[in-house]
Amino acid sequence: MKKIANRIRSLTNRFIKRTVWYDNLWDGALKIINLNTFGxxxxxxxxxxxxxxxxxxxxPIKGFNFALGPQSxxxxxxILKNYFSYFEKGCTIFxxxxxxxxxVVKYDKAHNFKYYPMLHPATIDNFDETERNLAYKTLNDPLGTLSLACIKGILRADILHRFKSVIHKTHKPSIKQSADEMMRGWLKQFSIGDLKDSISDVHGQDLKKRKVVLGEMLDFCTERGFRPIVVIPPMHPLLSEQFPRTFETQYMDPMKEEANLRGVLCIDYMRDNRFFNDSLYETALFLNKEGAKLFTRQILSDVKIIL
Known part of the structure; x- marks a missing residue:
């Protein structure tokens, strides 16, 4: 009987791990947690x-997307510190x-959850051993660890996901709407009244901290024989045109300078007219699958990785 019960539990966990709820629980991190490709x-x-x-x-290359959203x-x-052993020497890091x-964005404790199974404890801010144990148990045995949450979550998330997919297809926000909503969200999040205003003391200090992080990141890559490249991704012109040059000078150029100081290539696609077509975008900021393939192929061609 015990073998049968274990078998049922194993099959149930396998099913749970294929649900939208389980994927959402890890916020996209499963691709990294399960990474087994070297070189x-x-x-x-x-x-x-x-x-x-x-x-x-x-x-025709071995590539991997380590991005997670939102992420600082x-x-x-x-993530680079924990996974650089998977990289071939000379690996290009965008x-x-x-x-x-x-x-500087402050994340709550829940945001840390997805990092416990993939990062060394010393590289997790506000590390909590209890949360780490819970994360590992949930990863391996979601049914036994969060049985009630599993049932409720799957019913809610998977059914809601299907419902939202239908709604999204029939009532998808326009590129203009997404651009305006995104800008309103940023202004509220960072307490900015006007993008033309001089950068505040608080934001100026934040920028200095992040410049240090970027500089250390670039040094980390080059010291290990990798090729870092800083990239300003494309965005739809309905969004990019809302950023005045004064904003870029104050908020973005200092980040670019960290690359320039080290002789690291920095490529700016923010207003690249090759990516102005509406058909390439899911929102004003995010490319869709077709747009992502086009952009990735283009940047790999621009840096002479593929022809």
Whole structure:
């Protein structure tokens, strides 16, 4: 009977691990947790735009997308520290920088959950041993660890996912709507009244901290024989045109300078007219699958990795 019970439990866990609820629980991190490919030739870090804008499917290289959204440069750096042994010598590492990458964002305890199974404890901010144990138990035995949450979560998340998919197809927000919503969200999140205003003392200090992180990240890569490249990803012109040059000078150029100081290539696609077509975008900031494939192939061609 015990063998039968264990078999049922194993099959149930296998089913749970294929659900939308389980995938959402790890917030996209399962691809990294389950990584078993060595000799990677091209990788990228990043937050939401990194997740959506890089796709190595069908390309003649070993590539991997380490981006998770939302994610700070500190998290990017910690992932590199833990996974660089998977990289081939000379591996190209694309490090996306977005308009507010220089800002310090405070994440709650729940945000750490997905990092416990993939990062060394010393590289996890606000490490909690109890949370780490819970994360590992949930990863291996979600039924036994979160049995009630599993049932409720699967019913809610998977059914809701199907419902949202139908709604999204019939009532998808326009590119303009997504651009305006995204800008309103950023202004509220970072307490900015006008993008033309002088950068505040608080944001100026945040920027200095993130510059240090980026610089250390670039040094880490070059010291190990990798090729870091800083990338400003493309965005739809309905969003990019809302950023005045004064904003870029204050918030983005200092990040680019960290690359320039080290002789690291920095490529800016923010207003690249090759990516102005509406058909390439899921939102004003995120490319769709077709757009991601086009962009990835283009950047690999621009840096002479593929022809």
């Amino acid at each position: 990677l030739q091209v990788v990228n870090t990043g937050s939401g735009s990194g997740v959506h804008n890089f796709c190595y499917d069908g390309l 440069l500190v998290h990017d750096f910690n 490090i996306p920088i977005c308009p507010f990458s220089g800002m």
